[in-house]
Amino acid sequence: MITGVHTLVYSDDPDATRAFFRDVLGFLSVDTGGGWLIFRTGPSELGVHPTSGVHEGVEYTSLRQHSISLMCDDLESTMAELSSKGARFTREVRDDGYGLTVDVAVPGADDILLFQPRYEPPAFL
Secondary structure, three states, X not given: OOOOEEEEEEEOOHHHHHHHHHHHOOOOEEEOOOOOEEEXXXXXXXXXXXXXXXXXXXXXXXXXXXXXXXXXXXXXXXXXXXXXXXXXXXXXXXXXXXXXXXXXXXXXXXXXXXXXXXXXXXXXX
């Protein structure tokens, strides 16, 4: 019935946000037209939407928002790799019980949580 999850990131600078997901995180994407990239994120996808614009002649605005977590097997090595590609972390690594966490700055959007889980993620069972 449900085949995946479509995740949205609302951005003040969609081009910069899309470039971050493409160039820094290395997410593969398809262009659905006009530069609107949809990223492969495993058994889900991630689209970046602007916070304002005109669609079919109608102006719209939306709050910049999202709540997304990215998982990794080794937080220290993932942070080193992302740093080498220009990623910036906005706080120190913290033990939040469920795993080690850090916030990654996303250009044009809010930070995203990166974490190394202490549990076996269901997607990998």
